[in-house]
Amino acid sequence: MVIGATGQIGRVAVGALATDGWEVTAVSRGGGRDASWPDGVRTARADRADDSALAAAIGDGCDVLVDMVAYGPEHARQLTNLAGRVGSAVVVSSVSVYEDDKGRNFDTQEQPDGFPEYPVPLPEDQRTVAPAETSYSTRKAGLERELLAAADELPTTLLRAGAIHGPHCRTPRELYFVKRNLDGRRRRVLAYGGESRFHPASVHNIAELVRLAARKPGARALNAVDPDAPTVAEIAVAIDAVMGVETESVLVDGPAPAETVGDTPWSVPHPVVCDMTAAERELGYRAVARYAETLPDTIAWIERQLAGRDWREAYPKMFQNYGDLFDYAAEDAWLRA
Template identity: 35%
Template sequence: MADALILGGTGVIGRAIAAHLAAANWRVKVAGRNPDNMPAELRTAGVDFIAADRADAARLRATIGDGVDLLVDCVCYTATTAHSLVELAADAGSTVLMSSKAVYIDAAGNHANSQVEPRFDGPINESAPTLTANDIDHRSHAGYGPNKVAAEQISLDSGLPISILRPSRVHGIGGSRPREWVFIKRILDRRTTVLLARRGTGVVHTTAAANIAALVETVAHTPGARILNIADPDSPSALDISRTIANHLDHQWNEVLLDDQTDDRLGVTPWDSAHPVVLDTSAAAALGYRPTGDYATTVAAQIDWLLDAAKACDRSRILPAADDPYFGHFFDYTTEDRFLARVC
């Protein structure tokens, strides 16, 4: 039986990987700071929890022991954490570092977190230019991508079989800020109309955590130093996503597709983009990876998870906080109603 250690294993990506590997008869351990965050379904599946802070190198070294077949780092954000990953990776048959599509820049140097939206010429492949590595606050918009680039470079320079995965707009059970909540809450609030900016045409490629897990197993069996994009086999628009969620919840609403001249407070979603942001995943496919499903198939479990939490009024670790600033501007019903009163 092969064994795996997942750092940051209780988050949306880590828990999907752990569940996938456990179902494939791997012996899996997940490391995290708080045992209370360990999903019950992982314990039931036989996954072990190890209390270990990502910054505690000695504890992680003791955890990895004589080595593992697979090491996955879901919380490697900086050069410092990459150096510690490399030390651990020396005792792993295959290692995976979770990065992000936020590292990519367009011809003008714009990226996912810049003030000006990027404009890519087409699907982005792994050879596309990236931000320059830098050591500034990785929690900031300006610092997230440059720190990820620094982590990637250190990992690749090690010469070890470390696969770097670059997902986009991850969805799945366990997300701390589930973007799909933008439509789910609207349905629960019995809104009969959905407004969509840019006529709902915005596309920012989605990635199911379950599809990430499938690729992780693929690279575990074919160790190597590489960079791989990972995204869903389809690239739904904001309109597609709104319809997928409404259909899953058997909800009907009127669609109001707004043009660019409309109030920019109206119809915003996490998938808005003036230009499509789509990842080319052909390199992963050439390696033997096969997705577990498209967006509609893979997002269903997350929708049900959030709906169950809403019915139970569970805001402990599932539903976004009522005052979460990320979601506040998505639910400006007062401005919406004023607009609809004028045009309807």
């Protein structure tokens, strides 16, 4: 059973599990189905916030419960309350649960010298933030802690995803370069010399980890990222190549020179690059997709979403999270100066 089946990762994971021989029930608020799913996939309508609706969807039980949309400790308790009817679980978490050895994490990044400086590559035994109700990261940490503590009742594999990419994303980082190319912008400003690395995670690689974890239940937290971690400058060039354009990168040492100039969704002062050794060892994981190979589908999806619409209408959550990513007047003024 897959909760959040019609979301970005869920669509691919349902298909991967069904192809692997599982009888899959795809649960979502709308009860819809994806055209790519095999005919045998069943659908069910349920809001995961509604305990009784979710319990009814599970019915007599399932061997594996895959949860794409669990965000806090209350969702952990919701799952453990179903332990008698569920064999094991696979739950998507986030690399944002990590903090560095000085206590810096994603929640402190706006403070002076507040961005975390993780080991490269970042292993799963790196310390994590304290659970709390204060942020996405602390709630994910609370989710993880409760599920791992309940391992005897419900063995759960937690997948700490990086910068997720692929079609159906509500906050596609690739939009930053795709829209610039569509708008005919042939110069771009990149902070930190274009060397920032924020490890991407393809929906196809996450789905492969889901498939493998379903076959091999256990109590564990594993990183979930691509085999490569390109720099932001390399990402920009790869997107240009798919779109058939040439763009000059203006590289800036250090942080963005102005609030809306050069600060991409990947721009970070220290690399966030994760280690996948544990997944390879414990699950026999091998990546099924590389970042550049998946870009054509991602870019085509973004272009369809943008067609005839203001980007803020097409991607309201992107605007909410990042603000004005396309302040061309500010960019031009800085470039002239």
